[in-house]
Amino acid sequence: MKFAIAGATGMVGRTMLKILEQRNLPVDELFLFASARSAGQVLSFKGKEVEVEELDVSSFDRGIDIALFSAGAAASKKYAPIAAAKGCTVIDNSSCWRMYSDVPLVTPEVNAKDAFLSKGIIANPNCSTIQAVVALYPLHLKYGLKRIVYSTYQAASGAGASGHRDLENGLKGFAPAKFPHQLAGNAIPHIDVFLEDGYTKEEEKMINETRKIMHAPDLKITATCVRIPVFTGHSESINAEFYKGFDMDELVGVLKSAKGVVVQNDPASGLYPMPLSAAGTDDVYVGRIRRDASVESGVNLWVVADNVRKGAALNAVQIAELICGR
Ligand code: A2P
DSSP states (O other), X not given: OEEEEETTTSHHHHHHHHHHHHSOOOOSEEEEEEOGGXXXXXXXXXXXXXXXXXXXXXXXXXXXXXXXXXXXXXHHHHXXXXXXXXXXXEEEOSSSXXXXXXXXXXXXXXXXXXXXXXXXXXXXXXXXXXXXHHHHHHHHHHHOEEEEEEEEEEOGGGGHHHHHHHHHHHHTTOOOSSSSSOOTTOOBOOOSOBOTXXXXXXXXXXXXXXXXXXXXXXXXXXXXXXXXXXXXOEEEEEEEEESSOOOHHHHHHHHHTSTTEEEOOBGGGTBOOOHHHHTTOOSEEEEEEEEOTTSSSEEEEEEEEOTTIIIIIHHHHHHHHHHTTO
């Protein structure tokens, strides 16, 4: 099959390339696209050199079957429909198409079937949302979610290569170019733009995307999203309330047998999820699991994952695997 990556030179695009190499997809031909700035750059795939081309309206004239897009919302808005019209299945990592009712928003551990309803574009959810729903969905199936409170601690790489660079430069004393304030030594409660209701768009994405992926349009959710000076790995404090009561050992057992989840829950020996240990790996780690005694049936979870892998590139490749029947 013919594959393409749009945004191949970016943080997520390069990780998509790596993951495509590591997993067993039928890639016979691979095309790499980025902006004009990167045209002519050479990247390696399975020992072969592939030249990066400028993404343009004729890029998809070559019978490309599957394209992974991570080139920002503007490029997705323009080029994803062009690719789809030419018979290509687009798996889009930007926020551009996620809330369209005819575009499936897919986290394979939760709603793999939705991928097959695609009319050409499948959206990859926001990084903070993916790890949250992987951990929460098995609990939702068993106990019925009533309300979620998300508080996130998000890595610089969630803002792409320029976010990563901003933190590196900030540690050397340079002023920020990407974030609204210096991130080094700081915590910034401002990810994406502010909306009229005082929430940020990142917070709104977590709320709306969780509902869409879980097919739970009325689920009560609130969120506060914060950028912290960590390079890779988003952390989340999740407070979840259920309709049904639960036994704590059973709840931990549900998480232990959930697809894509690794429970790290032995605080006495210092075992709990952390971004440094999650970075470079594929799973969603859950720990600090404890009952919330302030409500009838509630639990607190600490959930960590590599935002560039499971939060973006890996999830997109997993969707491609679904499409290819792998
Ligand atoms: P380039 O490297 O040429 O700027 P990140 O999120 O890590 O910054 O990566 C963004 C990716 O999207 C990069 O590969 C970048 O290419 C690419 N990109 C950004 N804008 C466009 C565009 N208008 N057309 C094609 N690719 C784009």
